[in-house]
Amino acid sequence: MLARKLYYLKRVMKNQWAKKGDLEKLRNKMLRGLLMHAERNVPFYHDLWKKNDVDISKIKTVGDISKLPVITRKDVLENYKSMMAANYQRTHDVSKLTLRATSGTSGNPLEMIFDERANDYLEAVYLRGLMVAGYKPWKPLVYYWWKDFEKRAYNDFGFMNKVYVPCSLSEDEQLKILQSKNTGYVYYYGGILYSIAQKMLRFGIRIDAETVITHAEMITNQMRKRIADAFGVEPFDQYGTTEFNRLAWQCEKREDYHVDADSVIMELGGEGTDVITGLANYMLPMIRYDMGDVIETSDGCSCGRTLPTIKAVKGRKEDMIIMKSGKVFTPADIADAIAPIPDLFKFSVIYLGNSKFRADVVPFKGAKNIEDAVERALKSRLDEDAKIDVSVVDEIPKSKRGKRTFVSVDKDINTV
Numbered sequence: 336m337l338a339r340k341l342y343y344l345k346r347v348m349k350n351q352w353a354k355k356g357d358l359e360k361l362r363n364k365m366l367r368g369l370l371m372h373a374e375r376n377v378p379f380y381h382d383l384w385k386k387n388d389v390d391i392s393k394i395k396t397v398g399d400i401s402k403l404p405v406i407t408r409k410d411v412l413e414n415y416k417s418m419m420a421a422n423y424q425r426t427h428d429v430s431k432l433t434l435r436a437t438s439g440t441s442g443n444p445l446e447m448i449f450d451e452r453a454n455d456y457l458e459a460v461y462l463r464g465l466m467v468a469g470y471k472p473w474k475p476l477v478y479y480w481w482k483d484f485e486k487r488a489y490n491d492f493g494f495m496n497k498v499y500v501p502c503s504l505s506e507d508e509q510l511k512i513l514q515s516k517n518t519g520y521v522y523y524y525g526g527i528l529y530s531i532a533q534k535m536l537r538f539g540i541r542i543d544a545e546t547v548i549t550h551a552e553m554i555t556n557q558m559r560k561r562i563a564d565a566f567g568v569e570p571f572d573q574y575g576t577t578e579f580n581r582l583a584w585q586c587e588k589r590e591d592y593h594v595d596a597d598s599v600i601m602e603l604g605g606e607g608t609d610v611i612t613g614l615a616n617y618m619l620p621m622i623r624y625d626m627g628d629v630i631e632t633s634d635g636c637s638c639g640r641t642l643p644t645i646k647a648v649k650g651r652k653e654d655m656i657i658m659k660s661g662k663v664f665t666p667a668d669i670a671d672a673i674a675p676i677p678d679l680f681k682f683s684v685i686y687l688g689n690s691k692f693r694a695d696v697v698p699f700k701g702a703k704n705i706e707d708a709v710e711r712a713l714k715s716r717l718d719e720d721a722k723i724d725v726s727v728v729d730e731i732p733k734s735k736r737g738k739r740t741f742v743s744v745d746k747d748i749n750t751v
């Protein structure tokens with residue numbers, strides 16, 4: 336509903352500058368409403384909290400939330416039906432609600448269902464981060480995406496249009512679209528755009544942009560720098576997940592990421608991984624969900640917004656690299672080390688355990704000694720005893736949804 340979305344947009348635009356006490360009051364109120372709803376209407380939480388002896392009436396503030404048990408993706412998949420709110424199932428046509436499925440790279444896809452009110456609210460929150468990044472609804476976005484577009488009525492009035500770049504295309508084909516249909520406004524997966532930027536810098540191709548927004552893939556400082564050099568503007572990065580929509584975004588300072596604290600509670604667990612509670616969705620409430628991304632904490636942004644901040648997303652918990660010496664490196668550490676190599680088009684580094692790595696690389700034509708350059712760059716970041724096996728390959732595959740894994744841990748080593 337457009338009117339409700341606009342009403343929410345006005346409210347959330349204000350929230351980013353709210354006094355700290357007011358923001359906390361709002362969050363506490365949203366949390367209490369959600370918990371009462373979940374206990375009354377969602378069998379899964381009702382039973383879980385009873386089993387754990389949790390008295391919901393004693394949870395009055397966001398700070399009290401740690402008294403509730405953490406849930407995992409497995410819990411959601413196994414208890415899916417009983418996680419849906421019974422009252423919403425009675426009063427809503429579930430088949431007409433917004434459905435977003437996770438990619439299912441780690442097993443079965445998870446189908447998230449959002450009620451209409453939550454969907455409008457989350458879209459307004461989403462638009463806030465885009466608008467801070469300079470998005471203008473009347474300027475078409477060059478948009479890399481995995482699904483075909485469904486045209487909306489307002490597109491005919493020149494509102495929120497998109498130049499679609501299908502994720503099935505190669506980087507070379509994508510670059511042609513970016514050149515021929517440049518609108519100055521780019522919304523792209525961060526890692527894929529890095530490879531395109533590498534190509535632009537290597538061959539002196541210029542595409543002037545007003546605004547570049549990256550999302551959906553981990554991006555490091557060096558990757559961001561290459562994109563900034565290619566497009567002439569520093570990108571705004573955003574962190575989001577299918578389960579909650581967007582979680583955090585960079586403001587005009589691009590120092591840190593502001594958390595969408597009026598739609599989610601982000602806690603950082605013991606290993607620095609995020610545990611998320613979605614405050615808006617009453618249809619399928621997600622309360623203390625172990626998201627599993629490793630987050631670097633921040634001291635705050637100088638822009639003056641009161642929304643809390645995080646410094647960076649460093650990769651998945653299961654992709655942390657533990658060397659023989661016990662030293663730990665994040666996927667971001669590895670990607671950052673090799674991203675500045677000018678001859679490097681695409682890469683994928685896999686940790687095999689025991690301080691051994693395999694690096695598959697796609698260099699540009701005419702590149703000399705790329706193997707040495709990659710090995711040297713990685714060794715300068717890692718322990719001296721790291722063994723790195725670099726192979727030149729023709730292509731690094733993308734997922735069906737157009738994502739590429741840049742750094743990962745061989746899953747077999749965890750089970751040995």
Ligand SMILES: [Zn+2]
Nearest residue numbers: 586588636638
């Ligand atoms: Zn800021």
